[in-house]
Structures are given as C-alpha cells and as structure tokens.
Amino acid sequence: MDKPYGWWLPINISTHGKPIDDLINSLHWFMLALFVGWGIYFVYCLIKFRARPGHKADSTEKHFRLPTYIEIGIAIFETILLVFVSYPIWSSVKNDMPSDSDSLRVRVVAEQFAWNIHYPGDDGIFGRTDPELIAPEDNNPIGLDREGDPNAKDDIISINNFHFPVNKPVRVDLSSKDVIHSFGIPVMRVKQDAIPGTVIPVWFEANQTGSFDIMCAQLCGVGHTRMRGEITVQSDEEFKAWLAEERTYLGLEEG
C-alpha cells in the first residue's frame, strides 16, 4: 500500500470514491491546461508588446474569433461535466440508499465534541431515545430508553469509535444534539453536515480494512479541533467480535 496521506488526495477506500477522485483529478488537468495556455499567451504579450522606443500600440479595432471558440468550448465542457458526471455521482451518493437487508444500519449523533455511534443490536431495531434520559456518566449520551423500550435493551453505543465491516454497505442516519457539525471521513470521500432537528441519511461501503480519522468539518465551538473520531474497517468476523466485546463492556445480556 502507498502512503495513505500525502500532498494530494489521500488513499480512497470507498466504493463510491473513485469517480469523485477521477473528477477532481481530471478537473485539475483541465484547470492546469487552461492556466498554462493563458499563461503562455500572457507572458508572450508581456514580452512582445512591452513599451520600448519605436514601438507604438496598435489601436485599430479587432475581433478575434479564437477566444469565442475557447469560451464556447469551456461552456460545453462544463455542461458535459455537469450533466454526465456530477449529477449522476451526486444522485448515486445521496439517493441510492442500500436496502436494510444487505446493509449495516447505524445512527450517528454528533455533539460538542464527540461522535456517538448507535448500533441497533441484534434485533436490528433502534431503541427509543429521549433527551430527558441523557446521562453520559451511565454510558448513555443519547438518552436511550433502556428501561422502557424493549428494542433498546440490546442497543450498543460507542463514542468516537466507529467500527464497521468491509465490503458491506453502511447506512448512517446522521443527526446532532446541539449545533451543526459535519461528518467528514476523508479516506471514505464522505462529508455530510449534521443538522440539529434533522436526520440525514448517508451511505458508504469500504473496500479495504484499516483505521482512519473522522474529522468534524463544520465549526462547532471551542472543541471543534478535538472532535476526532476513528473508523475501524474490519472483516465481518472481527466486527462481530468487537460488537460482542462492547456488549460485555456495557453489561448487556447476550442477544
């Protein structure tokens, strides 16, 4: 494996990330071509048309056609990018949610300054939450109703540690307890604002195992910089083992 981070795009371990990277890279080649093209013309003019004895500006009215064609070319290129590249990528990233049957469903509740990862447990149903029940000291930062709701009994809450299996779609329902945060995982090419009062779905699928940063991308207060989470992508067996460990740690009964 190459070094995961450098002075350009970091490693991509998501299934949807390749077209995004291709777009970013090809856009930069396009930008470079335009900039160098303009730059050559610019420098040529600066030298060729510098004021000097015997040289006089040519003020006759001219109409150049080439710039118009370049302009039209740029417009066509942008239209193609828009319609055939950007729209489809956005649509698949934002709309094509994996079905519940073949994906892992997780809730992520952001807060100042942590990521609460809420797994539904073996029953696959998220327990009820209520802000009144929030008790961080009892490992209950999101107000899960463990007493009242049977579905909540096997739910697992992990703080800042987001484990999920490789080669399996993950669907995250993202929300926030307090202010706006942004759920950013650079290597997964994932970014989504967490807006309080709203639940926003996000999906992704990793094609490689490893541990990487979750970074908050939206200023959320004095601890914005500390709002670091970690994803751990692991094999299905390892993931199941981790879930079991967490269950024991939380003192939950075997599902």
Next chain:
Amino acid sequence: MSSAHGEIHAHGDGHAHEEGFWRKYIFSTDHKVIGIQYGLAAMAFLLLGFGLMLLMRWQIAFPGIQIPLIGKALTQDGVLSPELYNQFGAMHGTIMVFLGVVPMAVGAFGNYMLPLQIGAQDMAFPKLNMASFWVNFVGGLIMLGSFLMPGGAPQSGWTSYPPLANIAPPSQTAWLIGMVFLITSSLLGSVNFIVTAIQLRAPGLSFFRLPFFVWTQLVTAFLLLLAFPPLEAAGVLQLMDRVAGTSFFMPSGLVVSGEILSNAGGGNPLLWQHLFWFLAHPEVYVLILPAMGIVGEIIVTNTRKPMYGYNTAVYAIIFLGFMSFIVWAHHMFMTGMGTAISSFFQATTMIISIPSVIILTIFLLTLWGASIRYTVPMLFALAFLPMFAIGGLTGLPLGLTASDIYLHDTYYVIGHFHYVVSPGTLLALMGGFYHWFPKITGKMFNQTLGKLHFWGTFIGMNGIFGPMLLVGMAGVSRRLYDASIYQAAKSVQPLNVVMTYSSWFLAAAQILFLVNLFISLRKPKTPAAENPWESTTLEWTAPTPPLPHQNFPVPPHVYRGPYEYNTTSREFAPQALQEV
C-alpha cells in the same frame, strides 16, 4: 440640469471658504474627504485583520508553542488558546470582509473616484454620504468593542451559523448589532451611488462612455442594495433568538453540554444559512467587481490602447451581478440538499463562470498589440489576472457537487476564496492606490519602494495561498485550532510552516508600503502628479487635488468614449477634449 449644477457650485464654494477643522476633515460632506476617511479606517482594519491572522498562523504552523514577543500579553502561558483562536478566526473574516475590503473598494475608491469619473461635483446626497461613513464607523467600533466583552469576541465564524451563534457568549449580540450598523451604512451608500451614477453624469457622458470602473461600482451598488436587506432581517431574527427567547433558527429538544435548552423550538438552522448566503454570495462580487474596475482602468491606461470589447465587458458584469443572486446555495451543498435543488445551483454556478472568463479574456486580449508600460500600478493590475484565474478555476471543483463532497469545508475552500479576494482584490486595490495617489495628493510615490512592495506582496500571498490548496487537497478541515492530531494534517505540516513564514514576508512587504506612504506624503507637491499616466478619464482633467465640494472649476463636458488611446492623431484624447 445645468442650473442645478450652478446652485450646488455656489453652495459648495461658500463652504470651501468658511469651513472649520471639524466640518472640513471630520464631519465633512465632501465625497473626497469621506473617501479618504473610509480609506484610512479600512486600511487600519485590514492591518488588524491581517495581524489576527499572523497570530493564528503561528499556532497552525507551531501548535502549542509560545508566540514570540507578544504571546504573554495574550494568554498566561503565551500559547494562543482555542478560545482566542476561534475569536480571531471569526473576527478576521468579519473585519476583512465588512470593515476592510468592502469599505476600501466601495467606500474609499468608489466614493472618491465615482463622482470625479462622471464629472460630478459631489455625490447626489452628500449628507447621506457622511451618514453612511459614520454609521459604518459606529459599526466598526462595536465590532472592536466586542473584544472586551465577557467571554471574548464573537467566535462562531464570520458566518455565525446558529445554533452555535445563538448559544455563544454575549459578544455575539454585539456582532449582530454591529452588522446592523454596517449593513445600514452600505444601504445608505448604495442608494447614493446608484442615484449619482445615473443622475449626475456630465453632459455627453452616455452610459456606454462611462469608465469601466463606474460600471463596476454601479453594479456593485445594486448588489449591496438588493442583497443586504435579507441579512439585516436575519441579523434581527438572530438577535431576537438571543435576547427575546424566540426560536427562528432553533429546533426543539437541543441538549447543550448535558442541559436541555428551554427554547420553544420549531425553527430551522438552515433558514439562517439561506438568508446569510443570499447576501454573502453577491458579497463575493461586491468584493471582486470594484477590483475588476480598477484593474480595467490601470490596464487600459498602461497598454495605450482602448479596452478590447468594452461593451461586452459591461454586459458581462451586469450578467455577473444578476447571476450572483441565484448561486447562493452552492455554499450549502452538504446540508442535506436533494438532487433537484443541488442540480439547479450547480448549473447556475457553472453559468456564472462564463462571464468571469469573458472579463478575464477581455483584459488579456487588451494586451494584444499594446505598448505595455511596467509602472507600479500596472504590475499590480497584471498580477491580478493570473491570481484571479487561479481563484476562479479552483471554484470549479467546489461548484460541482460531486467533487465538493470531498473538498467542502477543507482548506481548499480557504485557498480558493483567498485567491479571489487577497491576491485578487487586494492586489487590485493596492494597484488602485498607486494609480490614483498622485491625483489625490498631488505627490508622487517612490517607484522603487512601490516595486519592492509589489514583489513582496505577490510572492508572500502566493506562498500562503498556494500551499493552502494542497493542504485542503490532503483533506484537512478548516477552522481547526490544532490539526496535528489528524493523520491527514501530519503529512502537510511542512506546508503550514512555509505558509506561516510567507505571512511574515507579506507583513514585511506591507511595512515598505507604509514607509512609502509616509515619505511620499512628506514630499512637496509636484506638477508631475497632474496626470502622470497620461490617462483619458475625467478625474485626470480635474485639478490636483480636485477642488473641495466642487471637483472641477468648470463642470466638464464629455465628447468621447473613455479610452481613446492612439485612436486619433493624439497619443491620448481625454474625454473632456473637444477638438482633436
């Protein structure tokens, strides 16, 4: 029309003889004095905003290390605290945009030059003009005062997104009140600019004979007039949320550090973002259009030929102004936007790139067949072109939602918009300063210091914002007090050190500028400052400096287009020249 001119003339003359110190220099209604007041205030704020950034950049390059010399004055251990970092970040943005660049580009250059370039004696409403400056000044004082409030200065970013801003310390209230003053000032100013540019043009100065700079100021004034009121309304709503217990931007059931907020709820934080960006995107064009106007004036003057495609350039900026009202939500692609809405805003964002490319192309084509004089202002104007190109091009991957998924809210965004506003607009403003300094003061500046200032600024700015694009590409989020705990940031940390050293270099170059300013002001007046660049537009026909409250001894008459260089038997034909 002519009789009205006569009346103002007599009125103005009377004042010129009787005015005491206060009326002449402090509470003046003369657009030139007001322009200089705006300019001095804006310069002080630009230096302050830059100073805040120098402190933040130290922390970014050397996290947790004591700031040399002044660190102990800021915090006990001499290390910039995360609280101060957020305060400085929010105030850097607020100061640079609302108290630095806009007052400089519009309040100073627009105020001083627009009436002169259209051959008017003053603004249409001189008292409104004075009110505009003093309202702006009060707004600035409130912003400065917020640093002294309990809990420190505003710290929720210059964007002040709720709910964070709603629950911020008391100074956020001061920020909102300060913004209401600054916006009111802009509204007073913009009405004045529009009426002046339309009503007070000299006889013969038809719309398509206006200097390009006047056009950019006119479009800018419309943007300010139409875009600012929604933010003023939003500011008042946030103020109500903070002081009167309303919930315009607050949903119910929020839990902040373990406490359930007691607000009624039912509001939506995204409403603020829509209202904010409905202003703040046109605001980007408020920052860049006057700069384009200045660059146009300087380039045409120093190429000694007319502007290529002047009419097209005018239509392009009008179109740009119009389009700037329907791209705002591209700042909000990551807020959970659906495909339909995001498709619309991506499309408008791509469309707005076209007139920007047209304007850049027009400036580049004006160079063809020219006789380019490398004067100090021309160096700044020429450098604007590639810098604005980088700023514009880096907007492409941000404007397409697919690439924005990765780049949104990274340092790439910061690099992008700073290329537009800093090496873009600020270089243009500095060029404008050197271009018009002789006319304003009757004195010439030191050329060598001017050139050193240019190269220092050009290299310093690129040393900051070039590497910043790479830091963003590596995935580092913006507004992080100490990114060094992240893997992505570790690999680009050497770039941060380069950027911080570059910011010192940039600061050193600005000292040359200040030295040049002071020694030039101490020089005696010289006739060489009358029209040193052999320009054609009306301000160069006025006496040096232009007469108080009157500008021109005799109201000028315009006989030709703005840029008649080498089009007649003369090398240049001023607009007020009747016979050739």
